[in-house]
Amino acid sequence: MIRNYFKTAWRNLWRNKVFAAINIIGLALGTGVSLVIILFVKYERSFDDFHTRNLYRLNEVQKQEGLTASQKVPISMFPMGPTMQQEFPEIVNFTRVRRAEKYQATYGEKRMDLPRAFFVDSAFLEMFDFKLLGGNRQRALQQPQSAVITASAARKLFGSENPVGKRIMHYGGDTASLMVTGVLQDIPRNSHMQFDLLISFATDYKQRMMHNWGGNGWVTYFQLAPHTDMPALERKFPGYLKKYLAMEDQWKNYELFLLPVKDIHARTGDIVLDMVNDRKFDKKYTDLFFVIALVILVIACINFMNLSTARSAERAREVGIRKTAGARRFQLGLQFIAESVLLCLLALLIAAGGVAALLPKINLLIDRSLSLQLFNGNTWLALLSGALLMGIVSGLYPAFYLSSFAPVKVLKGSVQTGRNKSVLRNVLVVIQFASAVFLIVTTIFAVRQLHYMQGRDPGFSRERVLTIRLNGVTYKNYDILKEELLRNSNITGVTGAQDQLGGHLDQSGVGFTAPDAPVRMISATRLIVDYDYLDLYKIPLVAGTGFSPDPSRRGREYIINETLARELLKELPHATMNDLLGNKFGFDSLGRIVGIARDFNFNSLHHKIETLFLFNQKDFGFSTLSVKLNGRQAGAVLSFIKSVWAKYCPDQTLEYQFLDDHFAEVYRSDKQVSTIIGILAMLAIVISCLGLFGLASYAAERRTKEIGIRKVLGASAQGVAALLSAGFLKYVLTAILIACPLAWISMRKWLEGYAYRINLGWWVFLLAALLAIGIALVTIGFQVLRAARANPVKALRSE
Amino acid sequence: MLLQLRGIYKWVNTGINRTFLLKDINLDIDEGEFVSVMGPSGSGKSTLLNVIGMLDDFDEGTYHFMGEAVQQLKEKQRTALYKQYIGFVFQAYHLIDELTVYENIETPLLYKGIKASERKALVADMLDRFQIVGKKDLFPTQLSGGQQQLVGIARALIGNPKLLLADEPTGNLNSKQGEEIMELFKQLNQEGVTIIQVTHSEKNAEYGSRIIHLLDGHVERKGQ
Structure with a gap:
């Protein structure tokens, strides 16, 4: 049976x-999108889930004077780790973590960059479950x-040598050489920390740092005792x-909180x-994607139901014949369910195949390493039962x-597809198109906001600016590099800075003294x-002058931005x-404000312009060399710079x-989000249109008789087309x-x-x-025109 | 002369064979005639009716309707022509299920572009004449077969056609209802409407002033 x-x-x-293709494609698209999103959500949730201990990160809320608003930061002060462990x-x-400058490791003749190096306390490996392949978890990071x-x-x-016990030399910098005491398995991609090298905190430890209250630059992680009462613990932080921050009432500027x-x-x-x-x-984006995927899946299911019922007229004869042959109602029901189960399984198969084939491209797009292997047997079982369900x-x-069809009626060819039966179907079409319109609007706004x-x-001008990274060694050659580069006539300027624009810059506290007023400390x-x-x-000035080239004035001149001036x-x-x-302004009593610069967005446009001061002090070392090109012979200029x-x-x-590329990177996650929403919107539209197409062909079929009559009575093809389209446009x-x-x-x-x-x-x-109307019209157009132009005699001959 | 068919052929190609639906039909029909078309199933009765009603094309021959050469007309002109002069009555009534009796009768007037007030008057007249005023807000499915056919005829007549084409108008009715319809046709004919009906029933055919027998697509000469 x-x-x-x-x-x-x-x-x-x-x-x-x-019909079957429309059905299966729609369902497969919906299932495929859901599969990818489920994978994505699963992947996102898997971040840092391999650590077994009760780990938290210490965060600060900073409310210093001079900041445009209080801010939450993940960094804290050097002494906080040890002192808080004592107190609580x-x-x-x-463990504290501080990003080290890029480490240039040399071993024998070999030299390679380890761009991501962390200074960490010795407890790091005992707290975090990164897999150690060689060395001792407790002792590996104890010695300087x-x-x-x-x-x-x-x-x-x-190469194939055992690294443990080998000594590597740092090319330049303070930490002259390091002894490799352990080897870690590569850091899983779903770890929020990504590094190539851990250096013991003791290497860079200075006792005086324990008195450095007020300087924030370390990320502090705690391992808490099991079943710690978190609110109770956090309530003790203000005390x-x-x-510890009694001096100058500094404690007022901070709040502390923990984050798992x-x-x-x-x-x-x-x-x-x-x-x-x-x-x-x-997470809000992940949630958003999840909701959209769910909507798409629902749309696909709705289509499926719609198309199946829509085709009922065609199947009515079969039902009638089977019934007269003795089929009972539940047997027929079973048959139709078997059919839709078959379709769903086919769709799941196609979806899984499609997803597997497209995953590399998807991964590239969203910068993740999703893989169907994230799904274990149970997940597949769940998916399978999902498809069944x-x-x-x-x-x-x-x-x-x-x-439910009565056999005598359907065999005489008079199945009543009454008005009320299509209400559900129409509501479903409206829901589908509403979702599609919603997603179109969302996409347009997301893309426009990004643009x-x-x-x-x-x-500030960021066109044709090339930025070169300087490190602890190369910054010493800043002057000669600048001089040599300026010899090229296609290079119109060279300058240096402690940081690159388009990200968070460091903050520090400085003093400001107005005439006859006490020093005001601000951040x-x-x-x-x-x-x-x-x-x-x-960057234009709104008042005062720029920095003077005179080296004797260096370190005494400050330029502030308008926001700071207003503050x-x-x-x-x-x-x-x-x-x-x-x-008077600055780190010492010699500093003066010489100019006020017009506000510029030194950070991404996600952030409002903060208070900022610029300070001319080459001796502190620059990490970025900026080269302005005039745009001619860019290739030759580039090779000149290289030489x-x-x-x-x-x-x-x-x-x-x-710098333009750098800013493109800054907005990459925005771009990813808008691309993903765009793709989802497109899919939602495609699936909706598939449904509409099916319904239009159904309606055209169902109304064949009516169209025939109307034409016999003198309706024109355009009239009929308009009549049919109007029916659908109403829902759109x-x-x-x-x-x-x-x-x-x-x-x-x-x-917001x-x-x-x-706007x-x-x-x-x-x-x-x-767009929605246009897409709908194109979708139904073919069916409508075909129906409207059909010969009415054929439609009425059925008797 | 209302219409004139000369050497009308219609065929379909089935593989290498050509099956003739109509073969060399020559027919003249004057205004005021009541013609019955008879013949066995598949003899081409309905096809002939459809050709006369301009719902279907023919492959060869000439057809003049009120002096116009139909085969030379464009689709649009043809529609205008039959919209103006021809009314159709079907065996299965072919009422629109979604419309009420009133709206069904009104539909041809909509397509003729007649003003609302005039439409109302015309439909009211028609409802009155067929004594179905009380049924005007019912849907076709709520009517008996005879009543449905009455509505169908009312709809065919609302445009005041010169020619009424009826394809087995009583085929789905019982004999009493059928008789009533035929009486109605006779009366309409006396009022001046030309009628061509297709029928299986000798008795119904007798209502006509002339009977045409079709066999395998061509006219059999017998009777008058």
Whole structure:
């Protein structure tokens, strides 16, 4: 019997290839998207789940004067780890992590860059479950000058030799040599920490640092005792701060809170300066994708049910004949369910195959390493039963409906497809199109917002600027590099800075003294630059002068941005910006404000412009060399730069990047999000259209008789086409009316997350509406025209 | 002369064979005639009716309707022509299930572009004449077969056609209902409407002033 069911099911599919294809493709698309999203969600949730201990990261809320708003940061102070462990018995262990400068390891003749090196406390390996392949977990990082290297880095450096016990030399810098005391398995990609090398904290330890309260630059992790009462522990933090940060009431500027390590990847959207957080991705986007995938799956299922019931008229004869042959109603029901189960399984198969084939491309797009291997046997079993369930559920309605036909009636050819039966179907079509319109609107806004951020004038010139990284060795050659590079006539400027624009810059506390007033200590972002920095980046001054090239003035001149100027003026009610010039400012009593620069977005446009001061002090060392090109003979200029670099920094690799490319990277996760939403929107539209196409052909078929009559009575083909289209457009319009307000509300909420945002243009909604109508018309057009132009005699001959 | 068919052929190609649906039909019909077309199943009765009603093409021959050469007309002109002068009645009534009796009768007027007030008057007249005023808000499925056919005829007549084409109008009705319909046709004919009906029933055929017998697509000469 079952065999017979599947046989008829299969033949039915084969006979109605178009219908079956629409059905299966729609379902496979929906299933495929859901598979990818489930994989993605699973992957995102797997971040840092391999650590077995009760691990937390210490975070600060900083409320210093001078900051435009309080900010949450994942960094803390050097002495906090040890002192908090002393104070709180709940804290079992701690480790601090500080990013080291890129480590250039040399072993014998071999030299290689280990760009991601961390200084960590000796407890690091005891707290985190990174797999150790060689060495001792407890002792590996106790001694100064000891280091633990990852397996792939070790393989490149030492080949097949056992790395443990080998000494590597650092090319330049403070930490002259390191002893390899352990080898780690490569860090899993789903770890928020990504590193090649761990260096013992003792290597860089200075006792005086234990008094460095107020300097934040370390990421502190704690291992807590099991079943620690977190709220109770956190309630004790203010008291701790009061005790240790009593000087100048500094404790007022801070709050402390703990964050589970498992939450670092996805729940730190509001935390800035998050430097040890690889591929941080906010959970709200993951959730959003999940919801969209669910919607798409529902749309696909709806289609499936719609198309199956829509085809009922065709199957009515079969039902009648089977019934007269003695089939009972539940047997017929079973048959239809078997059919839809078969379709669902086919769809799942196609979806899994498609996903497997497309995963490499998807991974490239979203910068993840998803793989179907993330699914174990149980997941597959769940998917399989999911497909079964989907088949049963979507088969239930058609089964129930079709099997109810009375044989005598259907055989006479008078099945009543009454009005009320299609209500559900119409509601479903409206839901589908509403989702599609919603997603179109979302996509347009996401893309526009991205373009806006990338294209908005940041207040400085970033065209044709090449930035070159300097390290502890190469910065010493800054002057000669600059001099040599400027010899090329196609290079119009060279300057240096402590950091690259387009990210979080360091903040520090500085003093400001107005005439006859006490020193005011404030926190602001700091950018140490060469004197010609403002010229190269074309940042205009609103008051005062730029830095003077005179070396004797170096380190005494400060330029502040407008935001900082406004902040300072808050306490000087009658002063103007010009009055700030010449006042004492900076790290010592010799500093003066010489100029006020127009505000520019030194960070990405996700952030408002913070208070900033620029400080001309070459002696502090620059980490970035900026070269401005005039755009002619770019290739020749590039090889010229390479040759100059090779001459003065022969053993160092040249790392360079155009600033525009850097900014494209800054907005990469925005781009990913908008691309993903765009793809999902497209899929939702495609699936909706498949459904609409099926329904249109069904309607055309169902109304054949009516169309025939109307034509005989004198209706023109256009008239009939208009009549049929109007029926569908009614639903599309309803969908638009539902989707637009919802989209408007959610877009407004979404855009609030951006410091600089586009307007909610009404034309976007209009465009989305027109697009939806256009797509709908094209989709149904073929069927409608075919129906409208058919010969009415054929339609009426059925008797 | 209302219409004139000369040497009308219609065929379908089935593989290498050509099956003739109509073969050399020559037919003149004057205004005011009541013609019955008879013949066995498959003899081409309905096809002939469809050709006369311009719903179907023919492959050879000439057809003049009120002096117009139908084969030379464009689809649009043909539609205009039959919309103006021809009404159809079907065996299966072919009422639109989604429309009420009133709306069904009104439909041809919509396609003729007649104003609402005039439509209302015309439909009201028709409902009155067929004594179905009380049924005007019912849907076709709520009516008996005879009543449905009455609505079908009312709809065919609403445009005031010169020619009424009826394809087995009583085929789905019982004999009493059938008789009523035939009486109605007779009365309409007396009022001046030209009628061509296709029928299986000798008795119904007798209502006509002329009977045409079809066999295998061509006219058999017998009777008058």
